[in-house]
Amino acid sequence: MSAILSEATKLRDQIVSVGKSLFDRGLTFGSTGNISARLSNGEILMTPTNASLGSLEPEHLSRFSAEGVHIDGDKPTKEAFLHQCMYCQRRxxxxxxxxxxxxxxxxxxxxxxxxxxxxxxxxxxxVMRVGSLPLVPYYPPGDKALAEAVATRAEKSHAVLLANHGPVVAGKTLLDAQYATEELEETAKLYLLLHGHRIRPLTPEQRRALR
Structure with a gap:
């Protein structure tokens, strides 16, 4: 039990640190966005509803059982199912x-x-951190129909883009997920800067070599 408590304490602190880093650099704003991380016993720690990623408190994070039931902590985000879908598909x-x-x-x-x-x-x-990025059709925030759509797309990719909404990215560790999300955002920025120009993307052979 003490090992799990120690693991949870470290993970809570890491979530707070990553959230502040993302917020301070303008990658999220207001109370938008959410982060989760899974413990070795299958429980999930997640940022709560109406919380700014720039001012999270470790003890207020929502905690879910391995079966996805809210156990304690503050009220969870209404987008908790997005995270649970990713964990189900990306074990x-x-x-x-x-x-x-x-x-x-x-x-x-x-x-x-x-x-x-x-x-x-x-x-x-x-290519190395994101790979492919399928688009999930638009659904209103919190719509449970989004769960099935995300699950379908997540079968083949650990990163998906919600239409008119934003990215959802899974990683083996919290830092992996953070870095992949940041790489996705920078590539989106490059894509917009180059929009309307002829580009020279990596070839299929170059992509295969990287993977």
């Missing part, structure tokens, strides 16, 4: 980050993007 994942980051949301609103893979492979680090 190796230890954390999930969901943001409303500006450039990623902007790309999700564009017409004529490829719903199977929204962003082209512009850089090596995007």
């Amino acid at each position: 190796e994942s230890g954390a999930v980050v969901h943001l409303h980051s500006t450039h990623s949301v902007a790309v999700s609103i564009l017409a004529n993007i490829d719903p199977e893979d929204v962003l082209p492979p512009l850089t090596a680090y995007y």
